Amino acid sequence: MAKLILSMDGLVLKEILLTKERTSIGRKASNDIQIDNLAISGEHAAVVTILNDSFLEDLNSTNGTLVNSQPVKKHFLKNGDVIELGKYKLKYVAEPSQQADAPDFEKTMLLRPGTMKQAAATSPEALAKAYNDAQTGQISPPAPAASPATTAPKAIILGAIQILSGANAGREMELTKTLTTLGKPGVQVAVIAKRPHGYFITHVEGAQFPSINGQLIDAQARQLNDHDVVEIAGIKMEFFLKN
Amino acid sequence: MIRGHNEDAVFANPNQGLVILADGMGGYNAGEVASGMATMLLSTELEVAFTAKSPYEVDKKSGLLHGSRSILDKVALANSAIYKTAESQPQYAGMGTTLVMALFCDNQVTVAHIGDSRLYRLRGEEFGAITRDHSLLQEQIDSGMISVEEARYSQNKNLVTRALGVDPEVETEMHDFAVQAGDIYLLCSDGLNDMVEDEEIQMTLQMLSANLELAATQLIQMANDNGGRDNVSVILVKVLHEFPAMRSWWSKLMAWFKQGQKRWLS
Numbered sequence: 037m038a039k040l041i042l043s044m045d046g047l048v049l050k051e052i053l054l055t056k057e058r059t060s061i062g063r064k065a066s067n068d069i070q071i072d073n074l075a076i077s078g079e080h081a082a083v084v085t086i087l088n089d090s091f092l093e094d095l096n097s098t099n100g101t102l103v104n105s106q107p108v109k110k111h112f113l114k115n116g117d118v119i120e121l122g123k124y125k126l127k128y129v130a131e132p133s134q135q136a137d138a139p140d141f142e143k144t145m146l147l148r149p150g151t152m153k154q155a156a157a158t159s160p161e162a163l164a165k166a167y168n169d170a171q172t173g174q175i176s177p178p179a180p181a182a183s184p185a186t187t188a189p190k191a192i193i194l195g196a197i198q199i200l201s202g203a204n205a206g207r208e209m210e211l212t213k214t215l216t217t218l219g220k221p222g223v224q225v226a227v228i229a230k231r232p233h234g235y236f237i238t239h240v241e242g243a244q245f246p247s248i249n250g251q252l253i254d255a256q257a258r259q260l261n262d263h264d265v266v267e268i269a270g271i272k273m274e275f276f277l278k279n
Numbered sequence: 280m281i282r283g284h285n286e287d288a289v290f291a292n293p294n295q296g297l298v299i300l301a302d303g304m305g306g307y308n309a310g311e312v313a314s315g316m317a318t319m320l321l322s323t324e325l326e327v328a329f330t331a332k333s334p335y336e337v338d339k340k341s342g343l344l345h346g347s348r349s350i351l352d353k354v355a356l357a358n359s360a361i362y363k364t365a366e367s368q369p370q371y372a373g374m375g376t377t378l379v380m381a382l383f384c385d386n387q388v389t390v391a392h393i394g395d396s397r398l399y400r401l402r403g404e405e406f407g408a409i410t411r412d413h414s415l416l417q418e419q420i421d422s423g424m425i426s427v428e429e430a431r432y433s434q435n436k437n438l439v440t441r442a443l444g445v446d447p448e449v450e451t452e453m454h455d456f457a458v459q460a461g462d463i464y465l466l467c468s469d470g471l472n473d474m475v476e477d478e479e480i481q482m483t484l485q486m487l488s489a490n491l492e493l494a495a496t497q498l499i500q501m502a503n504d505n506g507g508r509d510n511v512s513v514i515l516v517k518v519l520h521e522f523p524a525m526r527s528w529w530s531k532l533m534a535w536f537k538q539g540q541k542r543w544l545s
Contacts, residue, residue: 087415088434091424112429130434144286144304144395144469144509146375146445147415147438214479214501217486225489229497232504241489 038090040083040119041127042069054090059083061121062095075099075122083113088131092119194279195235195260197228200272210278211235219246224269228260235260235275242269286310287468287512288376290318295329296383296522297322298514302396302468304442305365305374313361313376313444320357321380325349335385346382347453350391354378354443354451361444375442379410379466381516383458386523391453394439397472399480400456401463401488406481408472409456413441436473437509463488464516467498470509474502484515491515 040059042049052059052069061069062080071080077097084091090113094101102120103111111117115130195211197218209216211228217240219225224242228235236257239245245252247267248260260266260275267273286303288311301317303310334346341348365371377394390398395412411417415438419425425433443449463484471480479501487494495513502511 086419086435087438089419089425112425112432114429114432144302144377144437144439146304146442147440213482215483215486215497221489227487227493227497229500231500238493239490240487240493 038085038088038113038128038130040069041129042071043125043127044123054083054085057085059085061126069126071121071124073122073124076124080121081119089113090128090130092117092128097121192279193234193277195228195230196276196278197266198274198276200265200274202271204271218266218273219269219271226266226268228275229257237266244269285510285512286314287470287510288314288318289466289512289514290322291514291516292322292326295326297325297329297380298464298466298516299378299380300396300466300468300512300514301376301378301443302394302470302510302512303374303376304439305371307370309365309371309374310376312364312371313374316361316364317357317376317378317443320360321353321378324353324356325382328353334382344384344389346384347389347455350380350382350389350453351451354391354393355449358443358449359447362447365444373445375445377439377468378443381464381466383516383518383522386458386521388456388458388464389453390456391451393441393443393449393451395437395469397465397467397469399465399467399477401465401481401484402459402461406477406484408477409454410452412439413452414439437469458518458522460518460520462518463491464518465498466514466516468510468512470507470511471498471502471513473509474505474507474511488517491517 038054040052040054042052056068059069060067060079060082061071062078063072063076064070064078067079077095077099079095080097081092081094081101084093092101092103092108092111092113094109099122100107102108103117113128115128117128119126119128197209197211199205199207211230214230216228217225218228219242224244225240226237226246227240228237236259237246237248237253238257239253239255245254247253248258248264262277264275265272266275288301288303290299299318299321301314303312303314305313328349332345334344334349336345338345338348361374361376365374377396379392379396379398381398382389390410392398392410393413395414397408397412398410399406399408415435416430416433418440420427420430441450465480465484475498480498483494483497483501487497495515498513499511
């Protein structure tokens with residue numbers, strides 16, 4: 037359940053769970069979040085929550101509403117956004133990572149008409165239940181050892197290619213893109229893929245396969261090591277790591 | 280997260296110019312059952328239908344092409360078969376599946392879809408989805424509630440508003456598009472487009488168009504490298520030359536297909 041943390045001058049005043057479909061903010065007592073301050077309009081703004089997403093709307097307030105210091109009329113709230121009304125701040129905190137506590141979240145689910153209203157209008161427990169209903173059918177038990185593949189550190193390594201022979205000898209090219217193709221289209225082409233754990237070369241087209249340090253490779257991707265010499269379409273080039 | 284089974288199912292028959300991809304949902308192995316039933320039923324039923332009569336002939340009753348007519352009929356049939364199975368077997372209660380399929384015939388492609396599995400087209404420098412998801416997120420984008428840019432951060436992904444096999448009847452969205460030689464078509468489950476930006480997909484298809492099998496492998500690898508937790512399935516179709524009807528249309532379309540399935544190594 038996402039929430040708003042109300043504060044003024046760095047002092048946390050209260051936390052408000054976004055359990056309702058519409059949470060109103062304003063000076064009048066009828067608001068869900070009442071801020072009794074003259075800089076705040078009677079009905080200043082509202083947050084509309086649909087399942088896991090929340091939207092902020094300024095209700096034509098006199099002094100306006102800011103999100104991350106920018107005036108907004110309507111805004112899709114992202115985790116950590118800071119809403120400002122006068123001197124008051126409301127920090128939007130999205131529900132903690134779905135991956136951790138709801139292993140089935142990535143599954144495609146069916147949303148039936150009506151589910152949303154029912155979910156939005158009731159308690160968090162009902163919301164959770166509506167979610168399960170929306171999944172249509174049973175929910176499989178959490179998979180064992182659920183560790184998302186995201187934990188693998190992103191590549192900080194940077195590889196490059198230096199041409200050793202032919203007309204472009206001496207030219208250097210950094211491999212910053214996910215894919216870099218080398219060779220002559222229609223004759224022989226290979227691709228170098230940048231992956232989180234290194235660089236890999238694969239044959240793309242042509243009768244001749246590339247060679248690494250004088251040895252022909254097969255159709256499988258091959259990881260490139262520092263100072264490997266690759267030959268593609270008669271051109272020799274050296275792969276090396278820049279850091 | 281690691282899911283022990285694959286809920287996606289794919290089918291491709293280059294001779295018939297027919298490709299089908301389904302992404303199942305439902306607890307335990309019900310999702311697999313639903314997507315498997317969809318591809319199996321549709322492929323066999325359509326094969327029979329197209330053997331009896333060529334898809335480019337006009338169906339006199341409805342005025343539609345036989346190909347389109349058959350797709351609508353057979354999707355309805357698959358829907359009711361999955362629905363009945365789900366109703367009669369408690370372990371499959373509530374199962375369903377998304378569907379995206381394409382029939383290449385007479386220089387046209389007929390695209391039918393339900394849910395959030397997509398069909399993309401690469402034509403020269405132009406790349407984009409030609410299906411529109413039946414999903415909550417797409418509805419929010421259409422209503423102007425959320426921008427395409429913001430949609431990337433939405434937590435409401437994977438909520439489909441239409442699926443095959445969850446109700447006694449289903450509405451199939453179907454459109455025809457003209458095909459050009461050189462076009463590349465990509466059918467994929469949301470496991471791909473949730474994890475890999477459209478620009479990256481486009482770049483991969485452009486760079487590796489000479490080797491579709493490698494392109495398919497690369498796309499799946501990119502989804503996994505980006506932390507893909509869902510099943511990823513892709514089908515790639517490349518149009519090598521025109522395939523007008525009259526002259527044995529099926530032999531005119533030579534396409535390469537590659538089915539990629541996510542491996543559960545990490």
